[in-house]
Amino acid sequence: MARILIVEDDDRIRETTRILLEDEGYAVDEALTGEEGLALIGESTIDCVLLDLLLPGRDGFDICRSIRKASQVPVIMVTARTDTYDVVAGLEAGADDYVTKPFEPKELAARIRAQVRRSRARQPDAEPVQIRDLCINPIDGTVHRAGEELFLTRTEFKLLSTMAAHPGRIFSREDLLTEVWGYDELPESKIVDMHVHRLRLKVEPDPGRPKYVMTVRGRGYRVSR
Numbered sequence: 001m002a003r004i005l006i007v008e009d010d011d012r013i014r015e016t017t018r019i020l021l022e023d024e025g026y027a028v029d030e031a032l033t034g035e036e037g038l039a040l041i042g043e044s045t046i047d048c049v050l051l052d053l054l055l056p057g058r059d060g061f062d063i064c065r066s067i068r069k070a071s072q073v074p075v076i077m078v079t080a081r082t083d084t085y086d087v088v089a090g091l092e093a094g095a096d097d098y099v100t101k102p103f104e105p106k107e108l109a110a111r112i113r114a115q116v117r118r119s120r121a122r123q124p125d126a127e128p129v130q131i132r133d134l135c136i137n138p139i140d141g142t143v144h145r146a147g148e149e150l151f152l153t154r155t156e157f158k159l160l161s162t163m164a165a166h167p168g169r170i171f172s173r174e175d176l177l178t179e180v181w182g183y184d185e186l187p188e189s190k191i192v193d194m195h196v197h198r199l200r201l202k203v204e205p206d207p208g209r210p211k212y213v214m215t216v217r218g219r220g221y222r223v224s225r
Helices: 013-024 033-044 060-070 084-092 107-119 154-164 173-179 192-202
Strands: 001-007 027-031 048-052 076-081 097-100 129-131 134-137 142-145 149-150 214-218 220-223
Touching: 001 013, 001 033, 013 027, 013 107, 027 033, 033 048, 033 060, 048 060, 060 084, 076 084, 076 107, 076 129, 084 097, 084 192, 097 107, 107 149, 107 214, 129 154, 134 154, 154 173, 154 192, 154 220, 173 192, 173 220
Parallel strands: 001 027, 001 048, 048 076, 076 097
Antiparallel strands: 129 134, 134 142, 142 149, 214 220
């Protein structure tokens, strides 16, 4: 049984979410503050964290960064904001996905199910992939450009390594949602475009003129050799 941690200070939302997840068969832990959530992650095995953005004391961005220093547990940021800046900031802090309030129960369940499945999947051994001066090592999860290490989030690395394993192949957004995030079915989401944007800022010498992660208009993205 997967264990989900809800970090949410709103009693009504937390209770409703707990009931929803228990109906889906999950064990649920609850925390009202980020500090309580960090303590629970340190004390027990958590399979996925639902982390509210607006928390008393330390906000969700700060808590997510603290989680990432100690754990690779999947984090889904929950926010009432739809501002792109806040969503991107959450992803940059290390969140794997986000959902906006009010959320549809089926969508939330699908996002959690995908994150738990992806987290539990064994990473097959693979040889490093060389894309010109970019070296991607699936074994230790590192990326170097011209010998300099680039620091990617777990999801950014998965996105890059998935496309780099098949240079030239065009990945639609739906392909990437399935292969990187593990979603079988999900309403249209901007998460792929946001992660590609953040990925380019880190791996491209000139993000405005990408040479590794290319856009194929109307079709998706590909990694070019």
